Amino acid sequence: MPSSTMKQVEMEWDIPLWMPQELLRSIFKRLPVRTLIKWQFVCKDWTNLLNDPSFIxxxxxxxxxxxxxxxxxxxxxxxxxxxxxxxxxxxxxxVESLPLIEFLRGATVIGSINGLVCVKSNYKLISILLWNPAISKFRLLTKEANICVKMGFGFCAIVKDYKVVIISHHHHGHGCTGLIHQVEVYSLSTYSWKKVEFGRLFDGLEISCDGFSTNGTIFWSGFKEGNDHLLVSYCIATEEFALIPSPISTPVLSDSLFLRLSVYENKLALLSHTTSGNFEYTLIDLWVMEEGKDNKSEERWSWTKKYSVKHPYYLLPSSVWRNMIVCHYAEILRERNVPKWIVDGILLVNLTTNELKRFAFRRNGFDFGIFNYVESLVPVDKIHI
Structure with a gap:
């Protein structure tokens, strides 16, 4: 006899419990995760389907x-x-908060891939939280490591694996030098760490931020002597690093320059923000990287500027989302010719029409980040797709 849960599903959603498998898959893939989670124990066939790697x-x-x-x-x-x-x-x-309040205190988000969010904390140990908010599942990694680290988190469909990369800098007194002395990689498919050789590739290199991942590669923004901006790439499949020239000619340490990596039309994108000397306007450029087939050629990577526009606001581009650039913004007022930033919020810039749209987002704190995200059923305990 059908259970009360079965009857409720049939009445509310008009979904008969017994139907062809392909039709059921077609219906379920269109439903939000929170609905599927409620239904996963309705019957054995549904449980098996919602845990099937191919359906996920x-x-x-x-x-x-x-x-x-x-x-x-x-x-x-x-x-x-x-x-x-x-x-x-x-x-x-x-999003339902995690019970790990002490872990989240002082933590930062590294990135989000396929519904998994990677969070790091440098409190006493290097702690890494791999978390799927949609299904309320997480995996906590702790590691004794130098606190001066830059991290990256990404997925590669070729090897069907998620990996966390830790790049450690030398620690000196109360600060870090720019010298990189160790790279370690954690594989979610094997639950293990390994060291990765990088030779002299990182000589004189300083990485300025945590990594951004797309298409099986993790990228970091960095610079060498002379403040020349460049990108560092790590291919998850081959476990090889490479240095990529940047389209930005302005010194990366310039006070007027702000850079953020994102993705545009499924390609790596670089968002740059510069301001005029008197903060009269903001210039936003969107660069997209084209990658050639010859891995040994110096001309393997090339950049194309897809978008450039001036705006009378102080804008910090965060990501590209649905043909829009998501920006933190602040209107600038002048008191005795001194610029003052007010009305901090979110502004959406349409890449086709240049239309500006203010997003009414109520902030619960004084600092926040924005990441591209998709709800998913991807587990964090057994990664096999």
Missing amino acids: QEHLQYSAHENPSLLFCCRTVHNTLGFCTVDSEMQVLP
Whole structure:
């Protein structure tokens, strides 16, 4: 006899429990994760389907195409992290907080891939949280390491694996030198760490931020002597590093320059922000990287400027989302000819029309980050797609 849960599903959603498998997959891949989680124990066939790696991938691909979202990470006055998401309909949805409050205190978000969010904390140990907010599952890694680290998190479809990369700098007194002395990689498929050789590639190199991942490669922004900006890439499949020339000629340490890596039309993108000397306008450029087939050629990478526009606001571009650049913004007022930033919030810049749209987002803290995100059923305990 059908259970009460079965009857409720049939009545509310008009989905008969017994139907062809392909039809059921077609229906389920269109449903939000929170609905599927409620249904996973309705019957054995549904349980098996919702845990089938091929269906998890099918649901992920549909969600990424039809409902790309944003993840807002907000730091409160108590130095803890809070999260919410914004879906393609511009609806703000809260994210259930984790019980690891002490871990989240002082932590930062590295990035989000396929619905998994990577968070790091440098409190006593290097702690890494791999978390799927949609299914409320996480995996916590702790490692004794130098506190002066830059990290990256990415996925490669070729090797079907998620990897965390830790790049350690030398520690000296109360600060870090620019010298890189060790690279370690954690594989989620094998649950193990390994050291990666990089030779003299990093001589004189300083990495300025945590990594951004797309298409099986993790990228970091950095610079060498003379403040020449460049990118560092790590291929997850081959475990090889490379240095990529940058399209930016302005010294990376310039006070007027702000850089952020993102993705545009499934390619690596570089968002740059510069301001005029008197903060009269902001210039935003969007560069897209084209990658050639010859891995040994110096001309393997080339950049194309896809977008450039001036705006009378102080804008810090964060990511490209649904043909828009998501920016932190502040209007500038002058008191005795001294610029003052006010009305901090979110501004969406349309890449086609240049239209500006203010996004009414209520902040719960004084500092926050924005990341591209998609809800998924991807597990964090057994990664096999």
